[in-house]
Amino acid sequence: MMAQLPLELHQTVNKKCILSRYKRYMMQFPWQAGLLLLPFFLLFMVFQVAPMVWVLINSFIDQDEGSLANFIEIFTNDFYLQAFQNTFWLALFSSVAGLLIATLTAFSLYRIQGRLRQWVISFTTMASNFSGVPLAFAFIIILGFNGAITLQLKAWGVIDDFNIYSATGLMLLYSYFQIPLAILLLYPAFDALKPEWEEAAKTMGANKWAYWRYVALPILSPALLGTFIILVANAIGAYASTYALTSGNYNLVTIRIASLVSGDLYLEPNMAAALSVLLMAIIGLITLIHHQLLKRSYHAK
Numbered sequence: 001m002m003a004q005l006p007l008e009l010h011q012t013v014n015k016k017c018i019l020s021r022y023k024r025y026m027m028q029f030p031w032q033a034g035l036l037l038l039p040f041f042l043l044f045m046v047f048q049v050a051p052m053v054w055v056l057i058n059s060f061i062d063q064d065e066g067s068l069a070n071f072i073e074i075f076t077n078d079f080y081l082q083a084f085q086n087t088f089w090l091a092l093f094s095s096v097a098g099l100l101i102a103t104l105t106a107f108s109l110y111r112i113q114g115r116l117r118q119w120v121i122s123f124t125t126m127a128s129n130f131s132g133v134p135l136a137f138a139f140i141i142i143l144g145f146n147g148a149i150t151l152q153l154k155a156w157g158v159i160d161d162f163n164i165y166s167a168t169g170l171m172l173l174y175s176y177f178q179i180p181l182a183i184l185l186l187y188p189a190f191d192a193l194k195p196e197w198e199e200a201a202k203t204m205g206a207n208k209w210a211y212w213r214y215v216a217l218p219i220l221s222p223a224l225l226g227t228f229i230i231l232v233a234n235a236i237g238a239y240a241s242t243y244a245l246t247s248g249n250y251n252l253v254t255i256r257i258a259s260l261v262s263g264d265l266y267l268e269p270n271m272a273a274a275l276s277v278l279l280m281a282i283i284g285l286i287t288l289i290h291h292q293l294l295k296r297s298y299h300a301k
Contacts, residue, residue, distance in 0.1 A: 025203070052280070059273040070274035080256065087253045090167075090174055091235035097171075098178025099228050105183050110190035120185070128180035136244035139164060139173055165246055173241055178231050185230060189223035226293040233286040236279065253279055 062069040074080045096160060105124075109117055130138075142149045143164045153159045193216055201211040239254040248255050253275060260272035 001006075051136045055273045055276045055280075057268050059277040061270050071272050071278075073271065074274060074278065079251070083251045083253045083256045086251050087236055090252070091232045092169055094171055094174035094235050095179050095228055095231035097175040098182045098231055099224070101175075102182030102186055102227070103181050103224065105179075106186040106190045109183075109187055110193065118297045124154075124180045124183045128184060133238035133244040135177060136173065136241045139169070139176075139245065143169065143172070165249075168249070169245065170242060170290075173245060174235050177238075177241065178235065181234060182227050182231055185227040186223060189220055193219065222293045226290045229286050229293070233283050233290075236283060236286075260290065273295060 037144075052081055054279055059070055060068065109120060141147055143162070144150065145164075147164070150159070150164075153162075164172075197215055198211050201215055206214070237254065239258065242250065242252060243255060243258065246255075248259060257272045257275050257279070259273070260266060260268045
């Protein structure tokens with residue numbers, strides 16, 4: 001009986017300590033600032049978490065029963081496999097093209113100073129927000145069958161037959177909206193290169209090629225790879241520009257999801273949910289890889 005008293009006393013003291021710490025935490029918590037986050041939290045739950053949960057649950061439902069039939073259909077149907085193939089092909093090639101042009105532009109911005117640099121950055125910021133239906137409409141006006149640039153190039157004999165609504169047109173469209181985003185992502189990485197490093201390399205007898213190969217590129221490589229991964233994710237999830245340009249006639253994953261949800265003849269929301277789950281898994285993996293590369297990046301340290 002006497003041995004139990006110290007144990008009960010010890011438990012009572014622990015409870016009081018825990019309650020005291022909890023009260024102190026509740027008193028120090030910035031409730032006013034927390035309440036300001038409440039609208040964001042509600043919007044996040046309604047428009048992010050709830051749809052993702054619905055999509056995840058319905059992707060495993062086929063004919064009102066739990067099943068993997070939707071995923072089996074995706075991996076055995078050539079039409080859906082072609083959609084993933086076209087999506088990855090467009091994403092990879094447009095990301096490579098966008099990254100190459102953006103790398104040269106970011107290097108130029110790193111070298112120049114003054115108003116021209118600020119003007120280019122401002123224009124790039126504006127161009128990065130120019131996407132979706134307006135971008136597709138602009139491409140149709142200038143590069144369509146009767147577009148201003150298309151007619152002029154045909155008059156000069158530069159091109160004979162160009163179709164903006166084909167895979168080539170989509171490649172141009174994707175590359176265009178990839179470039180501004182890549183510039184904005186790469187510009188801080190180039191800005192992290194210190195001029196003293198190049199001067200020190202020259203003092204040690206290294207030429208420009210050796211400096212970029214052994215000093216600059218190892219520092220920039222995480223940012224370059226991370227930017228490339230973000231561009232791939234950006235292209236994989238693109239929908240509005242592609243649909244506006246091709247009217248949904250080009251087989252991409254996002255186009256297939258939209259047609260399965262809004263189609264009058266082929267309304268299959270569960271199949272669309274399964275495609276969405278695969279797309280979310282791919283983009284989630286890409287985001288995880290980018291996060292790991294960002295932690296290795298010099299300008300993130």
